[in-house]
Amino acid sequence: MSNLGPLINSQLNNQFSEVRVRFAPSPTGYLHVGGARSALFNYLFAKKNNGKFILRIEDTDVARSTDESLKMMVQDLVWLGLEWDEGVHPITLKDMGPCAPYRQSQRLHYYKKYADELLNSGKAYYCFMTDLELETVREKNKADGTHAHIESPYADWTLAQAQAEIVTGKTAVVRFKTKHLRKDYILNDLIRGEVKFPSDMVGDFVILRSDGMPVYNFCCVIDDALMKISHVLRAEEHLPNTLRQLMIYEGLGFPIPQFGHISLVLDDDRQKLSKRKGAVACDNFRRDGYLPEAMNNFMALMGWSHPEGCELFSMDDMKNLFSLERLNASGAVFDRVKLKWMNSQYLRAMDSQLLWKSILPFLTEAKIQLPNDLTSDLKWQMQSVEVFKPKMEIFSDSVSLYEVFDDSKFVIHPESDEFLKIETTKMVLQTWKDLVSEIQTEFMTTEDFMRIENEIKTKANVKGKNLFMPMRVAVIGKPHGTELKLIVPLMKKSSLIARAEKVIAIC
């Protein structure tokens, strides 16, 4: 079985002079939180080790890659604050750095060159098998229960033979020859420890498609080598790919980087997080009003832990404390509830002025009409933010909170009924309306409100629930909500009166 069993990559630690890591998304959609977490860990590892963080674009799947997607991913990474040292420029999207270009679609000459090298040395060969032939073999293998790998009859052709065939117009893929590699490959994974791959785990795999485009496992190796990537930190789903990549490294005589396979981010059902189970795009969280700091903090906690057990920590803390040893090898379920809690913690620590600026776009988008010119009234803004801050978890929560100021959205909720039926309610509300009318200013103070409340108490001879529930209905249309003495001073006298009248009319 393992005649040679060389420890392929453990002896190569010193071949790299500096830490260089990369995040290499394919621009075929949005940036997934799992991807964002991989980017985060790479970024942190680079920062911790004074290394370089590189953004490479894996766009060899021409049909699915789009510029739109690339822009979104870049935007999300910028939002998270995961600045990269080399790769496409965050704004112009032009290549920047010594290893440019960083888009695989523009590096085809490299892949061609190394594919030729493999072809010439007999480590790869042209394969003329048709789709139909491949399908037939697969079906047969399945039926036999052998689950053997594809064996190409062209594996032993000479290069000249194959080239003669190509001249006649036949198309071929290039396959990497694995038959002769009869040994176990041992990967010393930074997170998982020793991982042993049996050599027959893979068959001869494609490195160049029939249209000449290279395939992931091939470009990945060439680029990592050419870009002098020292550590490959990527999701666990790539673990089986590593065997193929190890074979290519070996075939080309490239120095092998250290690998670390990070655990997967899972759904509630413990399967790989997918969009069918809810929002998984970073972009989604940004739109819902999550803070990038909270996202980073939360993502880090899926798989990594703070040495002192802290739950809340800054990016700077992470940069200083990050280490691969504290990375957990088992998968982590993405807990949206905890993420929300974490965001609320960050949100509450925010400066009120900044918080106002952050929620305003959400209010505008939801077309919340604030009384007149309140949007430019700094005092009102700060006061309202202070009142609502403990009630918000994410920015978009502000919409339903600030809605109470919008007269056009004032409705009397059905849950108010039981309080409107109470005998004393009409008296309470009438008194409330009268006393509010007597106020000489546009807004009343908290003291004004307290005084009015006391007067109603005496005049209508009502206290407790029967007093403040109806009053709250008259202010916000429902019996539960923010404390009246906090919210009433934020409302215009005219709207208070108009609302009181509406409620009085139906009780």
Added chain:
RNA sequence: GUUCCCAUCGUCUAGUGGCCUAGGACACCUCCCUUUCACGGAGGAUACACGAGUUCGAAUCUCGUUGGGAACGCCA
């Protein structure tokens, strides 16, 4: 099916042979604060998948079982 990976409260995790009658966080429950809803504070319930070994001693090391996941493409 094959290969690989993984296995501590419902969830994220701490734990690297004795500090473990297993610690923290979210969620949950109770109480306090509160004339509602929240915020906040104090408590509580809940976990080492199972079975063998190694050891004076195992959540921790080994093996097996079971369970879960991933990969098996001219996707990445």
